[in-house]
Amino acid sequence: MTQLLEVDDLVVSFGALRAVDGISFAVTPGETLGLVGESGCGKSTTALALMRLLQGATLRGAARFAGRDLLALDEAAMRRVRGAEIAMIFQDPGTSLHPLIPVGEQVAEVLRAHLDIPATEARARALELFRKVGIAAPEQRLRAYPHELSGGMCQRVMIAAAIACGPRLLLADEPTTALDVTVQAQILDLLRSIARDSGMAVILITHDLGVVAGLADRVAVMYAGRIVEAADTRTLFANPAHPYTRGLLGAVPQLDRGWDEDLPTIAGSVETALAAKGCRFAPRCNFAYAACAERPPLEAVGEGHVAACWKVR
Amino acid sequence: MSPPLVEAVGLARHYRVEGRLLRALDGVDVAIARGETLGLVGESGSGKSTLGRTLVGLQAPSRGTVRFDGIDTQTITGASLRQLRRRRQLVFQDPSGALNPRMTIGATLTEHLRVQGWDRAAARAHVPDVLRQAGLSSEYAARYPHEISGGQRQRAVIARAISTDPDFLVADEPVSALDVSTRAQIINLLRALQRVRGLGMLFISHDLSVVAHACRNVAVMYLGRIVELAPREALFAAPMHPYTAALLSAVPRADPARERARDRIILPGETPDPSAPPPGCRFHPRCPLATDVCKRDDPPVRALGRGHVSACHHAERVPQLAAGGSR
Ligand SMILES: Nc1ncnc2c1ncn2[C@@H]1O[C@H](COP(=O)(O)OP(=O)(O)O)[C@@H](O)[C@H]1O
Ligand SMILES: Nc1ncnc2c1ncn2[C@@H]1O[C@H](COP(=O)(O)OP(=O)(O)O)[C@@H](O)[C@H]1O
Ligand code: SF4
Ligand SMILES: [Mg+2]
Ligand SMILES: [Mg+2]
Numbered sequence: 001m002t003q004l005l006e007v008d009d010l011v012v013s014f015g016a017l018r019a020v021d022g023i024s025f026a027v028t029p030g031e032t033l034g035l036v037g038e039s040g041c042g043k044s045t046t047a048l049a050l051m052r053l054l055q056g057a058t059l060r061g062a063a064r065f066a067g068r069d070l071l072a073l074d075e076a077a078m079r080r081v082r083g084a085e086i087a088m089i090f091q092d093p094g095t096s097l098h099p100l101i102p103v104g105e106q107v108a109e110v111l112r113a114h115l116d117i118p119a120t121e122a123r124a125r126a127l128e129l130f131r132k133v134g135i136a137a138p139e140q141r142l143r144a145y146p147h148e149l150s151g152g153m154c155q156r157v158m159i160a161a162a163i164a165c166g167p168r169l170l171l172a173d174e175p176t177t178a179l180d181v182t183v184q185a186q187i188l189d190l191l192r193s194i195a196r197d198s199g200m201a202v203i204l205i206t207h208d209l210g211v212v213a214g215l216a217d218r219v220a221v222m223y224a225g226r227i228v229e230a231a232d233t234r235t236l237f238a239n240p241a242h243p244y245t246r247g248l249l250g251a252v253p254q255l256d257r258g259w260d261e262d263l264p265t266i267a268g269s270v271e272t273a274l275a276a277k278g279c280r281f282a283p284r285c286n287f288a289y290a291a292c293a294e295r296p297p298l299e300a301v302g303e304g305h306v307a308a309c310w311k312v313r
Numbered sequence: 314m315s316p317p318l319v320e321a322v323g324l325a326r327h328y329r330v331e332g333r334l335l336r337a338l339d340g341v342d343v344a345i346a347r348g349e350t351l352g353l354v355g356e357s358g359s360g361k362s363t364l365g366r367t368l369v370g371l372q373a374p375s376r377g378t379v380r381f382d383g384i385d386t387q388t389i390t391g392a393s394l395r396q397l398r399r400r401r402q403l404v405f406q407d408p409s410g411a412l413n414p415r416m417t418i419g420a421t422l423t424e425h426l427r428v429q430g431w432d433r434a435a436a437r438a439h440v441p442d443v444l445r446q447a448g449l450s451s452e453y454a455a456r457y458p459h460e461i462s463g464g465q466r467q468r469a470v471i472a473r474a475i476s477t478d479p480d481f482l483v484a485d486e487p488v489s490a491l492d493v494s495t496r497a498q499i500i501n502l503l504r505a506l507q508r509v510r511g512l513g514m515l516f517i518s519h520d521l522s523v524v525a526h527a528c529r530n531v532a533v534m535y536l537g538r539i540v541e542l543a544p545r546e547a548l549f550a551a552p553m554h555p556y557t558a559a560l561l562s563a564v565p566r567a568d569p570a571r572e573r574a575r576d577r578i579i580l581p582g583e584t585p586d587p588s589a590p591p592p593g594c595r596f597h598p599r600c601p602l603a604t605d606v607c608k609r610d611d612p613p614v615r616a617l618g619r620g621h622v623s624a625c626h627h628a629e630r631v632p633q634l635a636a637g638g639s640r
Contacts, residue, residue: 038492136582150583180356181519182580185563189579207492210565214572233569251497252567253522255549262504263497263526269462270492 003064004029004168004201005050010061010071012042012049017274019045021225022061024298027169032195032202034216034233036209038248038270042225043205047171051088052078066168084114087162091174093154097146103157104130104142107164114165129160134190152183156190163194170195173205188215209252213237218304221245224273224280227298231305241307244281279309287311316383317344318513319368319401319481323377326363335588337363339537340377342614347480350507350514352528352545354521354560356584359534361517365483368515369401381481399429402474404467406486411470412458418444418469419454425473439476447472448502464495468502475506481513488523500526521564525549530620533557536587536595539614543621551632553623555600558635576637594626601634602627 005027012020020042027033035043048054050063050070063070065086073081082088090096098106107129108122117125123142130138133156146154155175162170172191176184192215195202204216212219213233220230221242229242240246250264272283278293279285285292291310298308326338337360345351353361366372368379370386379386381397389397405411412421419440426436441451447468458466467487474482484503488496504527507514516527524531525545532542533554541554552558559578566572580599585591591598597607606626614624625631 038494152583180584181521181563182356182559183583184565185577186579188565189577208565209493209567210572213567213569214565237567237569248493249567251493253497253500253520253526255522255525255561255564255566259525259545262501265497265501266494269464269495271462 002029003027004031004066006062006064007046007050008062008064010046010049010063011059012045012054013058013060014056019057019225020049021280023222023225023227025220025227025230027201027203029168030195030199030201031218032204032216034212034219035203035205035222036207036212036219036248037222038207040224040270041222043207043222044173046222047088047173047203047205050171051082051086053088080114083110083162083167084165085167086169086171087165087167088171088173089155089158089162089175091177093151093158093178094146096158097154099146102143102145103149103154104144107157107161110161110164125164126160129164130157132194133157133160133163134186135160150183152179152187155179155187159187159190159194163198163200166198167200170200170202171205172202174207175204176211177206177208184211191215209237209249221248224270224276226280226308228281228309229305229307230298231302235302235305239302239305241301241305241312242281242309243285243287243311245307247284316380318347318349318382319515320344320380320383321364321368321374321377322380324364324367324374324379325376326360326367326372327375330588333588336537336590337587338367338374339590341537341539343532343539343542345481345513345515347513348507348511349530350512350516350528352524352531353515353517353534354519354524354531355534356519356560358584358587360537360587361519361534362485364534365403365485365515365517369403369481369483370397371403395430399477400479401481402477402479402483404470404474404482404484404487407490409458409463409466409490412466414458416457417454418449418456418458418461418472421469422454422473422476426476429477443472443476444469446475446506448498462495463491464498467491467495467499471499471502471506475510478510479512481515482507483515483517485517486519487516489518489520496523503527521549521560533560536584536590538595538624540596540625541621541623543623544619547619547621552635553617553621553628553631554596554625555602555627555631555634556596558631559601561635578634578637594624596625602630 003026007025009022011022059071104126107126111122135141135156176187216233218232219236220227223244229245247266268284273280279296282288282292296308296310298306301307321343324341328335422440423436440454449468488499518524531545531548532539535556541557559580562578593609594607594612597603612624612626616622
């Protein structure tokens with residue numbers, strides 16, 4: 001199938017730090033790709049690089065989106081992409097909304113920035129969007145300020161703004177991490193149904209393996225700036241190949257088993273990774289051997305399943 | 314029978330917020346035995362931290378009593394009060410905020426012991442041992458908080474809490490700020506400490522699966538009340554409060570087949586303002602089982618056998634609701 005987004009060897013550096021160290025992945029139209037990994041491994045940086053919202057970073061590689069290279073577009077062209085063709089929502093909806101502008105107006109503004117419509121129509125469409133994202137009493141809520149709304153409600157507003165122009169790709173960066181679990185369930189349900197109904201593709205960034213298990217069609221696992229494994233969701237959970245993925249899945253406390261045993265752990269912490277020359281997971285890996293001093297390529301280990309590990313090739 | 318290590322009776326804690334009375338704790342009864350770990354779950358604002366702080370004496374109750382070893386803590390003074398401080402300790406959620414950035418880990422530990430009445434030399438000598446028990450080598454005494462990882466900082470905070478050899482520990486979201494791989498290490502550490510030292514522990518978390526691994530009994534809070542309390546097996550297999558059932562069904566599980574097959578109990582709306590809780594059962598506006606009696610009468614806490622208590626008029630109907638939501 002033709003790809004909606006094709007990221008090719010993306011490198012993002014902040015000075016000497018390579019926060020994203022040569023990653024490649026693709027997203028097909030309508031697909032939800034989960035991008036998982038622990039904090040600091042470069043997930044947000046990847047998304048912000050695609051949106052060209054990073055300051056003081058050097059970008060290398062390519063990100064072909066619907067026939068253009070996002071990394072090569074000038075700011076004017078990028079502004080037409082942002083919000084209209086690719087939208088983004090963040091972990092903390094409270095801080096992404098302007099505190100002094102009513103939320104309905106903020107959604108209407110997104111519409112007017114990209115579509116040539118009068119203010120009254122923008123307002124009417126904002127109301128419609130509020131209904132669509134399940135905001136109760138939407139007429140009143142249009143006039144509310146962010147601080148008058150709960151975190152879950154603010155995230156609904158953010159989603160309304162994000163889908164306002166019918167983007168083909170949504171970058172959702174930890175969209176439910178700041179929310180309580182019952183509200184998280186509501187928001188995940190909403191994202192799932194919007195993606196299904198609109199055919200919008202989603203890159204769902206999260207550290208929570210449970211969240212991707214429910215929502216993603218495919219999953220890419222990041223460790224220290226690199227993708228170490230990617231597969232369709234079922235395969236990844238049933239047959240993880242990379243020692244890091246296996247470690248991560250093992251370390252998740254389960255609701256219904258293993259209560260009386262110690263949780264399996266991954267020794268050490270991610271801080272050791274930046275010093276590693278070859279495989280960045282080697283300092284924490286039980287299987288590391290001589291070959292791991294070289295960087296392992298991301299190679300097929302099964303149907304639609306890739307991993308970057310010398311041991312599992 | 315000896316009294317429980319820690320016991321709260323009719324505990325209430327009120328705050329004044331913009332002239333209104335906010336009942337953060339609104340009548341909580343709870344008992345924790347020596348060697349028992351009680352998990353406390355509930356969504357943000359339900360009163361978990363307030364309960365934790367009140368049980369370790371960092372806050373006075375507005376009403377009700379906290380007993381430690383059978384003695385009303387409000388009546389304790391002087392040297393016994395210092396003893397009591399030593400015996401109950403708190404581990405905070407955010408390991409960075411809990412440590413003074415300008416002090417080495419060793420200095421922080423020494424300082425903590427000094428406040429509890431140790432002399433400086435003895436306190437210093439005790440530091441390596443305490444670090445080791447928290448899984449840190451003695452070199453960490455010389456490090457500053459920013460020089461070590463989040464997991465190591467949380468170990469340092471735990472080291473501080475156990476340094477006075479307490480009998481009771483409140484761990485308030487001790488792993489919430491940590492990544493998956495570090496979280497597992499800290500859960501294991503707390504379990505081991507609890508087991509080896511026979512600590513009584515209140516383990517606060519918004520994450521039910523974390524609590525399942527750390528605690529034998531679990532209490533669920535909603536708007537300042539404990540609405541259900543039971544051994545974890547019973548609570549997870551057959552919850553007797555609809556709020557617990559909804560929480561369980563909302564927890565995302567790292568299992569795609571199951572995630573996709575399940576029918577969640579999606580609660581309408583969000584937790585109401587705690588300064589104006591709904592009348593009757595405070596859960597009724599969001600409850601899938603609510604009837605007229607729920608709108609009218611505050612449900613009493615009922616003992617349902619085998620250590621299972623629930624504050625729901627329709628507790629007996631919950632297992633059926635839960636069976637649909639957790640598949
Ligand atoms: N603006 C920035 N300047 C310097 N370093 C940064 C900047 N943004 C992120 N980083 C670093 O890049 C790495 C990846 O960060 P991030 O993409 O936020 O990770 P994640 O989203 O996976 O938690 C981290 O080491 C972080 O400290
Ligand atoms: N110092 C305080 N002053 C005013 N309100 C407070 C204070 N501490 C907590 N609260 C309020 O009390 C309620 C319970 O808070 P808390 O115990 O922190 O809940 P939890 O730990 O379950 O999130 C919340 O509504 C919170 O806003
Ligand atoms: S008492 Fe009524 S409203 Fe409250 S939890 Fe039970 S069924 Fe629901
Ligand atoms: Mg991030
Ligand atoms: Mg709290």
